[in-house]
Amino acid sequence: MKNFYITTAIDYVNGSPHLGHAYEKVLTDVIARFRRLMGDNVYFLTGVDEHGQKVQQSAKKRGIPPQQFCDEVSEEFRALCKKLNISNNDFIRTTEERHKKVVCELLQKLYDKGEIYKAEYKGFYSTRQEQFLQDKDRNPDGTWPEIFGEVTEIIEANYFFKLQQYQTWLVDHLKANENFVFPRYRQKQVLEFLSEPLNDLCISRPKSRLEWGITLPFDEDFVTYVWFDALVNYYTAVIDKPEFWPADFHVIGKDILVPPHAVYWPIMLKAAGIEPPKSLLAHGWWSINGSKMSKSTGNFVDAAEFADKYGVDALRYFMIREMSVGQDSDFSLAQFLARYNAELANNLGNLVNRVLNMTTRFSAGVLPAPEVSEQPEQDLQALWIKTRDEVITLHEGFQFHSALERTFGFITATNAYIQTRAPWTLAKSTEAKDAVLLRTTLATIAEALRLGVTLLQAVMPGTTEKIQSVLGYTAGAVWKDELEWGSRLTGSKVAETAILFPRPEGDKAAKK
Numbered sequence: 001m002k003n004f005y006i007t008t009a010i011d012y013v014n015g016s017p018h019l020g021h022a023y024e025k026v027l028t029d030v031i032a033r034f035r036r037l038m039g040d041n042v043y044f045l046t047g048v049d050e051h052g053q054k055v056q057q058s059a060k061k062r063g064i065p066p067q068q069f070c071d072e073v074s075e076e077f078r079a080l081c082k083k084l085n086i087s088n089n090d091f092i093r094t095t096e097e098r099h100k101k102v103v104c105e106l107l108q109k110l111y112d113k114g115e116i117y118k119a120e121y122k123g124f125y126s127t128r129q130e131q132f133l134q135d136k137d138r139n140p141d142g143t144w145p146e147i148f149g150e151v152t153e154i155i156e157a158n159y160f161f162k163l164q165q166y167q168t169w170l171v172d173h174l175k176a177n178e179n180f181v182f183p184r185y186r187q188k189q190v191l192e193f194l195s196e197p198l199n200d201l202c203i204s205r206p207k208s209r210l211e212w213g214i215t216l217p218f219d220e221d222f223v224t225y226v227w228f229d230a231l232v233n234y235y236t237a238v239i240d241k242p243e244f245w246p247a248d249f250h251v252i253g254k255d256i257l258v259p260p261h262a263v264y265w266p267i268m269l270k271a272a273g274i275e276p277p278k279s280l281l282a283h284g285w286w287s288i289n290g291s292k293m294s295k296s297t298g299n300f301v302d303a304a305e306f307a308d309k310y311g312v313d314a315l316r317y318f319m320i321r322e323m324s325v326g327q328d329s330d331f332s333l334a335q336f337l338a339r340y341n342a343e344l345a346n347n348l349g350n351l352v353n354r355v356l357n358m359t360t361r362f363s364a365g366v367l368p369a370p371e372v373s374e375q376p377e378q379d380l381q382a383l384w385i386k387t388r389d390e391v392i393t394l395h396e397g398f399q400f401h402s403a404l405e406r407t408f409g410f411i412t413a414t415n416a417y418i419q420t421r422a423p424w425t426l427a428k429s430t431e432a433k434d435a436v437l438l439r440t441t442l443a444t445i446a447e448a449l450r451l452g453v454t455l456l457q458a459v460m461p462g463t464t465e466k467i468q469s470v471l472g473y474t475a476g477a478v479w480k481d482e483l484e485w486g487s488r489l490t491g492s493k494v495a496e497t498a499i500l501f502p503r504p505e506g507d508k509a510a511k512k
């Protein structure tokens with residue numbers, strides 16, 4: 001069994017989770033579930049990033065101690081995972097002792113090796129981004145870009161990590177590992193960043209300015225820079241499971257690829273004599289109704305609320321179907337409802353209910369065996385083989401939106417096959433050959449549905465299970481044998497009906 005370790009970014013707890021956080025978790029969950037279905041031994045980590053200035057400030061605003069603030073907000077993130085049916089094996093919080101211990105050991109090791117030194121720093125600092133700025137970060141007119149928020153000039157002593165001396169190593173490493181970053185064009189972005197000399201990384205903050213962090217093991221007047229602390233979470237979680245290191249994938253948003261994940265993290269590990277992760281997967285950003293998601297303007301989607309209203313799997317389906325991994329996408333209710341009605345309710349939901357309804361009416365609720373295989377059956381089976389093979393390849397290349405498109409193409413073809421065979425007409429006939437065709441049709445559509453739905457398992461696990469259950473079928477844990485066309489449902493007693501995708505309330509109003 002192959003070990004497969006996958007992680008999401010750990011979310012800042014300075015605000016409640018939104019759709020962007022939900023997407024990252026669902027995307028990672030789809031990959032984790034797919035790898036399990038392929039037979040891998042998967043370890044899936046998610047969690048929260050609890051230190052740093054932003055969290056300290058948010059706690060202060062609420063008038064409560066930072067730990068209490070973190071305890072409260074991190075529960076919201078944990079609850080979101082549960083709500084979205086995320087199959088994570090672990091949920092890490094950076095305020096946990098297990099994590100502080102690993103960060104301190106790593107810092108001490110690097111300090112002892114001479115990789116960390118103390119120096120005076122004079123320069124500009126962005127509180128919002130928690131980073132020191134350089135002149136090259138300025139706008140052409142000399143002002144600071146808005147993303148940095150308030151920028152102040154500071155002079156202070158700090159500890160620095162010798163990043164620069166590993167620059168050549170990292171460039172060589174990237175060139176030798178062309179698939180280090182997915183999508184590939186983002187790897188070029190990393191190399192471009194590395195075409196300029198790197199500055200050493202300031203990895204401390206004096207306690208006079210920031211207290212909420214992990215105290216440096218070699219100087220108690222300082223806390224660790226939040227990024228240096230946060231990145232280590234991936235390593236902390238598997239410290240007693242070395243078979244999972246190096247990580248197979250860190251799934252992150254494009255905004256935190258360069259420099260933290262693609263530059264700082266591999267170098268931190270290299271300097272400590274630890275293998276870097278195998279790959280990074282950088283996804284795009286969701287906007288809402290055409291503009292950037294923002295809590296302050298109220299332009300954001302509360303994923304948990306949305307899932308309550310429209311269904312967890314409908315939300316999972318929409319996010320994965322709509323966004324091509326790596327690209328940006330817009331979330332609009334009208335587009336969600338269009339897909340919900342056309343693809344989920346009228347295509348998949350309709351097929352399920354046709355299978356159940358016709359089996360109930362024409363076969364006393366028990367699925368018959370197929371008896372003949374003529375052109376329509378052969379065509380559908382051939383399409384199945386093609387769809388299945390393509391969908392697996394697309395999953396392996398993270399092209400989940402296309403995989404769903406192909407799978408729904410197969411569902412559409414199964415609905416079309418029903419029209420071709422017209423079982424309602426066959427049922428009226430008194431001829432023996434029509435009875436044979438009717439039984440064959442019922443068996444064929446049930447088997448096609450079983451197979452099509454199996455391909456949806458990683459994206460819509462709850463729906464898949466529900467459909468398997470109304471078909472009276474229990475699937476195996478891995479795909480190996482599940483994807484072969486056969487007669488597995490012969491003799492199965494099916495339910496009379498299934499409510500999968502109820503018409504959402506306010507549907508018409510929202511469509512305007």
Ligand code: ME8
Nearest residue numbers: 009010011012020021049230231252253284285286
């Ligand atoms: O960056 N669309 O935390 P975070 C898609 N703590 N993804 C989005 C998004 C959007 N609109 N908004 C945010 C941090 N994300 C650090 C990470 S990892 C060691 C430390 C994604 O809460 C974002 O790209 O700001 C990131 O991957 C994740 O949500 C957490 O963002």
